[in-house]
Amino acid sequence: MGLRVYNTLTREVEDFAPQDPALVRMFVCGPTVYDYSHAGHAKTYTQFDFIARYLGRRYQVRYLQNVTDIDDKIIARAAQAGQSARELADYFQVAYDQDMSWLGNTAVTDTARALDHIAEIVSQVQRLIAAGAAYELDDGWYFDLSTFPEYGKLSGRMTVAPEDSLSRIDEHHAKRNPGDFALWKRAKPGEPSWDTDLGPGRPGWHIEDTAITEKFFGAQYDLHGGAVDLIFPHHEAEIAQMEKISGRAPLARYWMHTGLLRIDGAKMARSEGNFTTVRQLRQQWDRRTLRYAFISHHYRSSMEVTDELMDSAQASRKRIESLYRRATADGPSPDAVAQEVRAGREAFFAALDDDFDTPGALAALFSLVRSLNRHESGLGADVRDFLQEVDALFDAFDLRSVVENSAGQGIAGQSIAGDSADAHIEEQVRLRAELRAARRFAEADEIRAQLAAKGIIIEDTAGGTRWWYGTGQGG
């Protein structure tokens, strides 16, 4: 069974087939770098990171993201801070990169800044002018929507409705149609601008994306992503620009949109001032717990990050890690167990193939976890392999530290730990075992308490005592 994805353009789940059977070209709208990224960015970019990783199982993936490094807010903030727009954008782009790498979002293969693509942007505007789809006003060039009747096909908003009584579309001066959007903004005094054949100015917001995707992918590509709040007008405008220029449709074969992250019931957004930054989240939670929280929701759902949710995510995560810790047998598991693993693995991937149903996949995973937990011992390499395979996609479990540190005595004598600190712990664990054997429990418990104070966790099992380093504050 193949991969199926929900396409916003058709409002249906469709079979996924890239233009080039071996390669997926995907583009996800990146941030405007005028401030720190927040939990909403973390959600969207983590979910697309997962999607790209999953596509990577079957295809080579070219994952392109843009960075908007010039716009009104950047200019305004820079002026406030006494910096150049460039300095401010550079600073927040670095901050964004740091936040994404903290989250473990590693799948982006190409990052493109708007200001590095002025020539491509100008070229697109010129071609729109040549096609009769752009016109000039005193403050810049605009797209003429009357030349693109399909405008609105992504959002289902096919008529620019006079009855949109609450519409806040700028009725500015001489625009031919109320929804016409800026392609190139003429330079204003004191603002940064670029000298081009269109005159001094700077790009409109929508045109940078199509200029960048055309450069990297050509006129058409496979997958375009972003959060739902970008559907209108941003993605509509991209479609209008590129399909007008190329005469080919669709711009992107599959349009995928993530649900928004809410706070107190309302959308989290920088412009709303109600946002929690990634940097703040970082103080409170382990990055894997945060990733787990995102992965445990379907990408299209909206969600809210609460302490209760995060506690739940942490507990769930640890359940997987505990199983991994238990799977210590050298070879493969016994046949009956191996069969369970195969069946569970199959169910897991079947769910993911169905429009990246991560909650469904986790359900399959936990069903397997429970059935495997019934086995006292014998869980072997196939279990470890599967959990590693899962984690290569989710990156939400702390399997590695467990491998490196679960060296307690009594577990098949395998001590992976080597340094002196670990040797000391080994010694303490051994001493405690002797005390327990002598039924001197008070002293044994004292050792356990001392180790716990250092963040070392101890478990007595039928096979002996295991120990490992806990995953730290906040889990």
Place this chain on the structure above:
RNA sequence: GGCGCAGUGGCCGAGUGGCUUAGGCAAGGGCCUGCAAAGCCCUGUACACGGGUUCGAUUCCCGUCUGCGCCUCCA
């Protein structure tokens, strides 16, 4: 007002025209354990409301209500 998405058990959250339970967290009871931890077993409340289609609907259709998003920058 227009367009779009959604309403599932204490919380989170998939899914399905009837088949055996989604799953996780939390709660209560039990087992295991010197204790702890981990784990296992058991227990409980579901599908917003009103119609319709159907032998049968939480699952399809219509309507109502409610929430969210977009219509301005926005992941």
